[in-house]
Amino acid sequence: MSGHFAALDAADFPAFEPGTVWLVGAGPGAPGLISLLGYHALGQADAIVYDALVSERLLALANPRAERLYAGKRGGKPSEKQADITLRLIELAGQGKRVCRLKGGDPFMFGRGAEEAMALAARGIPFRIVPGISAGLGGLAYAGIPVTHRDTNHAVIFLTGHDETGAVPASVDWAAIATAAPVIVMFMAVKHLASIAARLLAAGRDPADRVAIVSNAALGHQQVLEATLATLDTLPADIPTPAIVVLGPVSQYRGALDWYVGPHRGAALG
Incomplete structure (x- = not known):
């Protein structure tokens, strides 16, 4: 080479x-x-x-x-x-x-x-x-999370967790979003995650749905937190940002696909 x-x-x-x-x-x-x-x-x-x-x-x-x-x-x-x-x-x-x-x-x-x-x-x-x-693809890949898998989802939704005012986007149809796709990837959503979760649960989303939060994606100090939609309140209050949030079954593959460990974390270019 x-x-x-x-x-x-x-x-x-x-x-x-x-x-x-x-x-x-x-x-x-x-x-x-x-x-x-x-x-x-x-x-x-x-x-x-x-x-x-x-x-x-x-x-x-x-x-x-x-x-x-x-x-x-x-x-x-x-x-x-x-x-x-x-x-x-x-x-x-x-x-x-x-x-x-x-x-x-x-x-x-x-x-x-x-x-x-x-x-x-x-x-x-x-x-x-x-x-x-995008962090919604590459950031999740560095956490061993495929954004799609044919056994779990044929659709994915990308959304932002705040609008230009810093509030939860009022224009988002949360009732439609909750059931539109098995996987939802959220950018800039940590601050309002509890509020977003409440909206999704109220719209019928399964409380047992997996949630993974990838902080500082693709960097040596990357951190991944996991919970369910119903147990987000058990996570630390000071989740590091920037972070990408993924809701849905695809985080179940982390156990087998979590490759960014050990010496990989020290690679200067990733």
Whole structure:
């Protein structure tokens, strides 16, 4: 395998033109889960506007001359307003810079990437979307949880646990969600998990349904907590975040598929 990655030096990557913005998914945590196009963008960028969930190990792979601009938003902590972040992207592109907007997970999976891209499009600023591995897929995989298995589910629902105000989304039809799919994957739901569980139970969801909470997915300090929908109150009150929550039978496979242990936890790239 010697020199294998060197073959990419001559690869025909798309040009990252000055004055353009690439919205890049960084993946769920481990630096090695970024895509080849994402890695290319990091190496070519003049400015990198990155989220709170982007690791320093991933940023270490970027162009050392690139300007790095933190734009992290975490619940309950002082955060930049989305409008200010979007304006920054527009201004940097207007300065003729190659702008890499680096977002945890996937830009279009509860990542506000569509809003940023719409604003760029309205200003006539060229952009490219570089999809990333969503925590709702890759984060669960690192916990030994397949998001689907033909013996348990042929459907899955992805939802966010809070809206732009920080409250439980009022627009979600919880009665419909409760019975629409055997597996529900929830982003940013830890804060309101008890309230969400109550809504699902009231709508007829089985109290014995499995729940798994994967904190700091795909990182060396990843942690997994398990309960049932009815016993969530037995879990610690201070569950680490960021966390992804999965409700449904697929967490039963963790016993056989929990591979991210031992020396795997020490691998720098994941």
